[in-house]
Amino acid sequence: MDPKELESMRKSFKTVENKQNLLKNNPQILKFKEEVQEIKKNTINRNKELQEIAINSFKRNDINVLFASDGKQARDIIFDIISQEDETIIAKSKSNTLGEIGVSKYLGDSRIEVVETDLGDRILQLKENNNKPTHPTGPASHLNVAQITEIINNSMNLNIKANAKDIMEVVKKDVKEKIAKCNIGLSGANAIAADEGSLVFIHNEGNISLLSLLKIHIVVVGIDKIVNNIEEAIKIAKLETAYATGSLITSYINIVSGPSKTADIEKILLKNMYGAEKVVLILLDNGRVEAIENAKECMWCIGCGSCIVTCPVYSAIGNDFGFNNYLGGRGVVMSKFIEDSKTSFDSGLYKCTLCGLCTLNCPVSIPTSQVMEKIREMSNNEDLSINNHETIKENIKNKGSPY
Known part of the structure; x- marks a missing residue:
């Protein structure tokens, strides 16, 4: 941005x-x-x-x-x-x-x-x-x-x-x-x-x-x-x-x-x-039924945007942290269900610091960082990874690791 x-x-x-x-x-x-x-x-x-x-x-x-x-x-x-x-x-x-x-x-x-x-x-x-x-x-x-x-x-x-x-x-x-x-x-x-x-x-x-x-x-x-x-x-x-x-x-x-x-x-x-x-x-629907089954807490959202106002990651990079009109950590979680899984990775699954400020400032106390960890675990179990991680892996493979 x-x-x-x-x-x-x-x-x-x-x-x-x-x-x-x-x-x-x-x-x-x-x-x-x-x-x-x-x-x-x-x-x-x-x-x-x-x-x-x-x-x-x-x-x-x-x-x-x-x-x-x-x-x-x-x-x-x-x-x-x-x-x-x-x-x-x-x-x-x-x-x-x-x-x-x-x-x-x-x-x-x-x-x-x-x-x-x-x-x-x-x-x-x-x-x-x-x-x-x-x-x-x-x-x-x-x-x-x-x-x-x-x-x-x-x-x-x-x-x-x-x-x-x-x-x-x-x-x-x-x-x-x-x-x-x-x-x-x-x-x-x-x-x-x-x-x-x-x-x-x-x-x-x-x-x-x-x-x-x-x-x-x-x-x-x-x-x-x-x-x-x-x-x-x-x-x-x-x-x-x-x-x-x-x-x-x-x-x-x-x-x-x-x-x-x-x-x-x-x-x-x-x-x-x-x-x-x-x-x-x-x-x-557009993925909401699946989200209710796997990330129910994110469906409590009332759409106020208070979570991103105090989010340190969002403050640093802006609307690159999110997906379409779903912004911030909650938006990243929703992208897992609204679009294919790769979208959620590309829009910030591993950008979130899990600091919990979004929950503290959410009027309905959505535990976004907890849900984020759950989605990361789901993604690991599905053997999915983000493009940047694949690039890093290839660089290490080609150039070798100093450790």
């Missing part, structure tokens, strides 16, 4: 860490930590049962539910829906799950324009090289105002000054103009409430609200995000907000439980008022 970008990232992370520290002893947050830990443990243990409850609830609410066993199947489903509507441009919100399956590149290669509506993601989209995010909720944390200004001016043929407000206004105007051409919105979700058949979204920018008003709203969610009910989902949303941004509450919490409808005329149910005419939920 570029030294200037690392410096900007560390500065951004320090700001988040300072704000987090002001909240960590807040009685409400401490209470949420205990409750959410139990919620995640319970719901991951009951995941298969909750999937069935959720699917039935969504069908009752007129939400189309499809299951994708892997990233390719999820991408194909998304592409088919877009093709059936004959669309060439769609609007997308920030989503680690969508980043996991590489949907933006896939659609772009298929000549479908994807408009990133989150400011940070849009900046990275306009960046020519190495546009991998550095934080799950602050994807452009590694870029300073001057760097972002250069990206905006070069990509949009402008000459604005290095001012955060000006950057925001220019990007907002451009994105809103593009959204006006879109009929399909694509997003993830922060939680699924199984009992009610509801999708819960948290955001600060208001962009998911805009996407949910388009003709079709496609939502891709990992099966690990299913909880019992809305009350549990809101607790997770509030805890995630506190640890991700250092704020007690996010600007928006959206709950979607079906397509747009009204009954204001003689209580006659009419569909397709202001919001989406069709809501499609894609439940994604």
Whole structure:
């Protein structure tokens, strides 16, 4: 990672860490930590049962539910829906799950324009090289105002000054103009409430609200995000907000439980008022069932990114430590199941120092270093090794060892 970008990232992370520290002893947050830990443990243990409850609830609410066993199947489903509507441009919100399956590149290669509506993601989209995010909720944390200004001016043929407000206004105007051409919105979700058949979204920018008003709203969610009910989902949303941004509450919490409808005329149910005419939920496995069996603790994650903010390895090398949108040690562990085993090696299986700071700063106390050791043992038993280790072995074999 570029030294200037690392410096900007560390500065951004320090700001988040300072704000987090002001909240960590807040009685409400401490209470949420205990409750959410139990919620995640319970719901991951009951995941298969909750999937069935959720699917039935969504069908009752007129939400189309499809299951994708892997990233390719999820991408194909998304592409088919877009093709059936004959669309060439769609609007997308920030989503680690969508980043996991590489949907933006896939659609772009298929000549479908994807408009990133989150400011940070849009900046990275306009960046020519190495546009991998550095934080799950602050994807452009590694870029300073001057760097972002250069990206905006070069990509949009402008000459604005290095001012955060000006950057925001220019990007907002451009994105809103593009959204006006879109009929399909694509997003993830922060939680699924199984009992009610509801999708819960948290955001600060208001962009998911805009996407949910388009003709079709496609939502891709990992099966690990299913909880019992809305009350549990809101607790997770509030805890995630506190640890991700250092704020007690996010600007928006959206709950979607079906397509747009009204009954204001003689209580006659009419569909397709202001919001989406069709809501499609894609439940994604993509290695999660296997991860639940072998690294269950990593599935407790609520996606706040607190682990990487204080990770010494991540501070030293940045987003080279991780896999796609899964960053840091937990991301490396997940890559073992989400992709082939070689990916987890190449993205840092032996970079982790097992210091345990990630666990100390995790709101649900994921024992990442313990899981990392387990994955290393699994890999050794499978007689797998990383490319660098093979190179070192060959060098020793060819040149001899001094010992």
